[in-house]
Amino acid sequence: MIRFEQVNKHFGKLHALRNVSLNCEAGQCIALVGPNGCGKTTLFKSILGLVVPDSGDISFDGSTLIRSHLYRSRIGYMPQIGRYPSNLSIGQLIYLIRQLREEETQADLELLEEYHLESMFEKPMRSLSGGTIQKVSATIAFMFNPSVLILDEPTAGLDPLASEILKEKIKKELAKGKLIIISSHLLNELDELATQVIYMQEGEIKYHRDITELKEITGETMLSKAVVRMLKQASYV
């Protein structure tokens, strides 16, 4: 569904993506893990067209997505840090985005209800806590029933209850056969969701495997341990 071919990206001297080739299919839930600054967010942003690669090609459903924009109606993106115009209220923000995506008539407001955001519709964005902003970002990402969900550290800053709601939602969407890509440092959380793991380091994809396969190779039952074990066996990969 999403395919990277030899993608490279530099930011000045920093080589943010090195020859990244990748193939993601519908129905997969991919955990993107790696140390801080390894290029996870850059990878996400290049799918969204926020970052234009220096070389290589990224395609969405077989056609290139560079310099096109319509494909984005099928992607829901939850940024790592959502910052919104401080004077808008939650209600106005959601209304604005629904207007931008006029083609969708019935919006998926499940998260909106579960997070009880309606009661805060009048609150301006600047008065919200980090966690509430994350809830708003999540609601917006899931609102239009996208076929691809890109979640950048979705549970960072959410309280346990809220992150549980989000995980349930992710599972539900996964069951509908969507492609979900999550980056997170909380490997235990990803354990119950992910079907595949991509490990990135310094802009390079170190490995991309099925979780079951990964656990078999390393002989570990926990994803967190398996990821680390795999790294230690780097020569083996």
Next chain:
Amino acid sequence: MLADILKNRVLLVYTLLLGALAWASFLLEDNSSKGMLTLLNIIILTVPLVSVLFSTIYVYNFNEFLELLLSQPLKRSTVWLGLYAGVSLSLMLSFFIGAGIPLLIFQLNTAGFMMLALGILVSLVFVSLAFLATMFTRDKSKGVGIAVMLWLFYALLFDGLILFILFQLSDYPIEGALMMISFLNPIDLARIMILLHLDVSAMLGYTGALFFDFFGSSTGILLTFIALCIWCWIPFQISLRKFKKENL
């Protein structure tokens, strides 16, 4: 987007300030022509400054929201154009309410309309320049610095340079060239245009007469307006081209 800008306190203060200054300069001076002159000097300094600073800061603060908008199925040019329209419309509205209404009450003549139109055009030019400034650096403080430098250059330094050239080359007939040079500065264009529509233009002497010949004619007026439109268009186009390639 517009609702967000209109709620901005800075703009409210700007409107009130312009309003206060405009009313004061008309009510305190005994004839409205003198009031116009006072107002002209105020407008020629504050309008570009507020336009360029407000737009620069607004665009930088908009950055994260830009990310959200661009992850929606929207073209980059649509987003940039929308942002420009939002910022410039609200600045125009502030100018109209603040300075435009007193102008229409006290100076319902060509000079009044001229000042209104030129004030709006100058706002647009400086919004464009601000958009261009934001594309040169990701750093907000540097961007604001560039914006202030642009204002400083056009509002003060440019005239100083012209004076310098004038003194150095005073033995040569450079009035014609001088007129052409003033096309390089949108603020000067607006200032000359308004001055020539006030009664005081009679006191400007030989050079003034020459300016009057050119800028007072309908071709001169037309050329001035076209020049100001080009001043809006080109910086905005360059910024748009850069924005399309920008990494967020």
